[in-house]
Amino acid sequence: MRSDSVEIPTRREFVKSGGAVLGGTALAGCASNVSRSSQTEPSRTTGAENTTPPQSISATLWPAGEIELDAVPEQVFTDLTHHAGMALAVGRADAVNATWGGDAATQMWNSYLERLDGVSVEWSDLPNSFNPDKELLYELDSDLHLADPAYMTWMDSLNRADVTEIEENVAPWFGNTFSNTHGSPPEEWSDVYEYYTLWGIFEQVAKLFQAEDRYNALADIHTSVLASIEQNRPPVDDRPTAVTLKVVDESLWVYSLNAPGFTYAHTRPLGATDVFPELSSSRQIDYEALAEHDPDVILIAEMMGHSGIEEVRSTFEENPVAQQLSAVTNDRVYAGGVRNQGPVINLFQLEMTAKQFYPEQFGDWPTYTGGPYPEIPTDEQLFDRQRVADIINGDL
Known part of the structure; x- marks a missing residue:
């Protein structure tokens, strides 16, 4: 303090x-x-x-x-x-x-x-x-x-x-x-x-x-997204186990899902079960450690907007230990979000992670191989895209 x-x-x-x-x-x-700044008329006397x-x-x-x-x-x-x-x-x-x-x-x-x-x-x-x-x-x-x-x-x-x-x-x-x-x-x-x-x-x-008006309008949408997640996510016992990994060459670095801080602002509200719950900072692990915990869902951090997710999936499928992971055999290795996210990206990443963790409640996450954020059917979107665009563009 x-x-x-x-x-x-x-x-x-x-x-x-x-x-x-x-x-x-x-x-x-x-x-x-x-x-x-405001300005008065010149003095008539002086x-x-x-x-x-x-x-x-x-x-x-x-x-x-x-x-x-x-x-x-x-x-x-x-x-x-x-x-x-x-x-x-x-x-x-x-x-x-x-x-x-x-x-x-x-x-x-x-x-x-x-x-x-x-x-x-x-x-x-x-x-x-x-x-x-x-x-x-x-x-x-x-x-x-x-x-x-x-x-x-x-x-x-x-x-x-x-x-x-x-x-x-x-x-x-x-x-x-x-x-x-x-x-x-x-x-x-x-x-x-x-x-x-x-x-x-x-x-x-x-x-x-x-721009307090823009902040308030976007914050209202954020509040609505969080409320939808809280109301519709399944009970704790029915939630998947999960992990966030950063893949650097062939090295695996594990990050928290639910720790304090805005790095986790797109995963913490979902409340999935972190297979490394005691993790206080990132650390390197091997495939054997990952297999020991065998998460249902694997998020590969910093992959949105890039094509690297397919390479990661291929690496997992070819590795004799990783290919046996539940997330790999069930096609639940996903491109994860940006960690130092801004407010607009946070809205997208909350929606994305909700679908990756809980497809029955929030709709399927489309298979993603790179490029733009996938198109989501209107009735499965957690927020109105046009409304967000209008707010950013000043049409309140």
Whole structure:
């Protein structure tokens, strides 16, 4: 827990004046909510111009604490997928000037967004934001660094003094990453760190974009999806055993299903029985350990949007130990979701995982070999695609 006596890093007082201009129709749905500076008429007696200070936009998210902006940010640096996904969700994908993953990440994003009319991203040519140096951050000259300052110092390029320098000379930091698994931040940040849900982070980010209406509309859909899952999933004794694996070459890494943190925001609500329930962090296992637990369902993490799932299935079918697994013999080895997911991807991945675990209750998950998120019959969808697309596009 943080101490109330900890001093919040100095904030940049002003965002570049260009940030006050709304970009095209991207914020048409919430333009009326954006705070703008007001100006009085010049004094008739002295000719002096009196101005009212602009009403600032503020939000609070630790470890950055409370920050203030003069206007909706027009140029936004993002680090991981969940932060970029929040800019997308409020209709500001165009504001992102750096993000993680390049071509591969853009391909993954659009595999989901294929199902949302008029929503896509093109981030392939943006700078990769993993382990950025100060030179890149100065060059980008962002209005907001939508990134966890503690996570920035967890990497190699920046220390806390660098983070403060960028805060003072370029733009504030605002993000939270270690909530993904409730992992420990660098020790120097531990007294100002708090853990949030994915949607709790998104709520604060939406305030900086003056997009609370979009947040509320999407959060209502999220609540509805969770309610449907809770109402329709089978009793605990009738749920399958399951595991999430990351396959790296021929190595197997196992992850939790139901631990705290937004990495598990698409599996934890389903309540399947984790065959490695005591797992606190990822660890490498072999096929023999997997066979000992013999899960009914295997999710292969980070496979959506890529073609690698077929290769993994083939590897399992050819391995003398893996080919005997229940999940393999029953064709229940599935492409799993993105771990650092944003709110829009979270909606899709909740639906996807519900079908993979409980096809009798939520409808079959189509055989997936790569490419876009499968088309799901309208009466088997857990949320309205057009409604989500309209919210992102500002048609509330």
